Amino acid sequence: MNTTTLTALAEPNRLHIIELIRDRGPLTIGDIANRLELNQPQTSKHVRVLHEAGLVEVQPAANRRIIKLRTEPFQELDHWLESFRSMWDDRLDRLDEYLRDIQGRDHSD
């Protein structure tokens, strides 16, 4: 896992920006600033960090910039988490194994 993704997400305002776009779809800097009650300069700065981290795509449209989510970093994070999933999947795996065991068991005795 690379830490730039995590560092970008670790700042509360940036995390809010990400979740806002996830929920509302692509937004401009001004939209984001309004909805999250941030000043425009700080919003630009945070979006810059998100963009440099590859979390976000920036589409110039005349005067404005439309900010979209990119999928790759989240996929990477998801993939990284797979290496941990066995920690809490064990219980389910055992249940699964148990059920398959039940299925094939000889019930004749």
Place this chain on the structure above:
Amino acid sequence: MNTTTLTALAEPNRLHIIELIRDRGPLTIGDIANRLELNQPQTSKHVRVLHEAGLVEVQPAANRRIIKLRTEPFQELDHWLESFRSMWDDRLDRLDEYLRDIQGRDHSD
């Protein structure tokens, strides 16, 4: 999503500690320090942060502390990522739909 988990993971050495324990199982402070070539004080400090963030469990054993991974924060992170999964699952969903469409299509003409 809460930022304390992300903040804790965003520091490279701490991320290494997490991955080390994930791969090798529970380790002591000294083990971690040796394997990652960190000084003991910094290792203790980083583990402290990880513990305060709930990422790690600390079991005193005589002179030493045994550091184990906790599952909850990773489960939470996993759950948070689910809200993003549709972003890259859409393509697969459409492919799936396409394939099912192909299957049922009338090829008689």
Place this chain on the structure above:
DNA sequence: TTAAATTATTCCTTGAAAGGAATATTCCGT
């Protein structure tokens, strides 16, 4: 009880990140 091993804490310094305020830049419409 003393010594050695393991870990924790404190103090200090440094660097980086974040916000505020002001200003610059870019683009459109007229």
Place this chain on the structure above:
DNA sequence: ACGGAATATTCCTTTCAAGGAATAATTTAA
């Protein structure tokens, strides 16, 4: 070309996290 809107950048200050070095605390062994 000019004014206004949207965004970017700069400068400044403050806060905070991280590492180094030294030292404290705890436990075991002898």
